[in-house]
Amino acid sequence: MGTEHDRRRFLGLAAGASTLTLAGCSTAPGDSGTSSSPTEPDESTDTDTPTSQSMSTVFHFARGPDYQQHALANVANLLDDSSTAVENVVVVANGQGVELLVASESNHPDRVTELLNRGVSFRACENSLAARDIEESALIDGVETVPAGVGELTKLQARDDFAYIETP
Incomplete structure (x- = not known):
């Protein structure tokens, strides 16, 4: 056929x-x-104006130090996008990604603090911290912990209807 x-x-x-x-x-x-001519876009759909429905997004970060800047840039780009109404932004870090949130290991602690001040919630996986012998007190001020990063990602997506973005 x-x-x-x-x-x-x-x-x-x-x-x-x-x-x-x-x-x-x-x-x-x-x-x-x-038709041989392209269809004109529907003028009632304006992609340059914010949607009237506010959305929530969870970023998943599990990569090493070389990817920290790119991950934080993705979060900032979402916040700065005037065409997207975002109410809640959460970054869940697990695996090697928790190093982003450790004050002494992060390549960008000031940028994390800046995004915290803009309302972004950063959550570190307790399993990943324990596997790396990192104490909660070593985290950047304002960073929260969750028992399991994958559990937090699952809850946010399934129960709280967060859009999922895996950062590089």
């Missing part, structure tokens, strides 16, 4: 919707979608 048959079948299944958007293309039900 092939790709064209699969595409038509999918479009047929979506016939109950007033408009179907696929990869930036808008196709109304009954439209074959074979």
